[in-house]
Amino acid sequence: MKNVLSLLIVAIALALPAPVARANPYEQMVSAELLPGWRRPDGVHVAALRLVLADGWKTYWRAPGDAGIPPLFDWSGSRNMGGVQPVWPTPIVFSQNGMRSIGYKRELVLPLKITPRDAGGDMTLNAQIQIGICDDICVPADLSVQASLPAGGHPDPRIVASMADVPVPAAEGGVRGVSCAVTPTENGLRVTTRVTLRRAGQATALVVETADPQIWVSEPEMHHDNGTLVATSDLVHIDGGPFALDRSGLRLTVLGTAPAVDIRGCPAP
Template sequence: MIRALTKTLAACLALALPLQPAQAEEPVRAELRPGWRLPNGDHMAALHLSLAPGWKTYWRAPGDAGIPPSFDWKGTRNARDIAVLWPTPHVFWQSGMRSVGYKGDLVLPIRITPGNKGEITLKTEMQMGLCSDICVPHTLRIDATLPAEGSTPDPMIASALASAPFSRGEASVRAVRCSVRPVDGGVSLRAEIDMPRAGAEEEAVVESGQPTVWAAEPQTRREGGTLVTETKLMHMDGKPFMLDRSRLRFTVLGSEHAVDIQGCDS
């Protein structure tokens, strides 16, 4: 339903709330798009980041060469749940290392489930990495009030939602088979994903779904109708761990579209 919004939205954009003064020398300019209330009572807002030419920032799983973003929602009022909905990222290669993220404009939707029908006080800090020839940490501070009324969708937010990876069903993924074996320092994971091609030069990103378990950059290849990706999973402190296959997450990035796959079938 949200993907279909882009076909019917009016041309005018919703009012944006500046987060900080724009300065020409800064690598990023940011504003909060206050968004609208969904029919179920949730509120859809977004961060709009404009990156200076030559600069990039990172996706939730940034790769070995990236800096993972983080959010601290302390201070927010009237929010039972907050979900960041990531648009499809790009793969960048530099000096033989892969990173996953964005350049240019990034509209990052935020879906908020309020505790009641009143307005929402959104207050947080976003820690992010910005990279060009050098990489620098950057903090965005959000302090805004989202109105309780308003049902007109923001076309920029709707477009970002429509650019999210396809679900397993939308991409006709037939099966996901996972096999693991112990190796020095962790476990080796091989995932066989039966799915149509997502476009040329498919890349896979593997996330463990466990905050203390890190996935190395995978090796991905095609074997007919099956995408095979292999990686090593390690505990950040070098400790032994139990792997929950239902929490494994695979994102396949292709030239035509991306696919978000949760868990293994076997």
């Protein structure tokens, strides 16, 4: 009887469907890889993070807007790495549930300028990445990528093209004047920015960033005034307390012009 029962249990087990490993919920929405790139004569290694997004999905720029999710990077698992500087290509502006978000669709090749501790040695780049990806819904995605970065290598045309597609400095972008008027508000500060530049009428967005990541910057109210882009943003410290604003640390990015313009620092009128 025992043998018959054992055979019956085995038969039932064989008839049941095999367990299926659960895939990551965002696996069909985004894929990630590291492009190993090349070592420059100055010792800096140029690599890139490549994200490929499914149709309809997008991810976010370093300053994602009120509706976006800022990207976070953890490089601590890397070997022979002194520092990493992302080089952000020019993003596009999205409208999402009545709010502005800023980012990329289809594909993002994010160049990385990596300084090794040992300039002549090989490196291993190990990155833990937290990004937001959105279609009709937004999903926080945790990605892990790794690549060996040997000394040498050759320029990758995908990375080269992405590095060429960055906002240009103010002088190259035809900026003729910039100022920021700062006034106190009940919760923080209000900054009214005026940027006079060629093709100001083409601008679709002005992004204001501060040197302090603890300061939240609202989406600006923007209009054009005879060749001058005028935008007003509210600044609030995340702990709700008072704060000092470092004008030299203000960074303004004008989007929609060709090319986009990167302005560092904003003096008083």
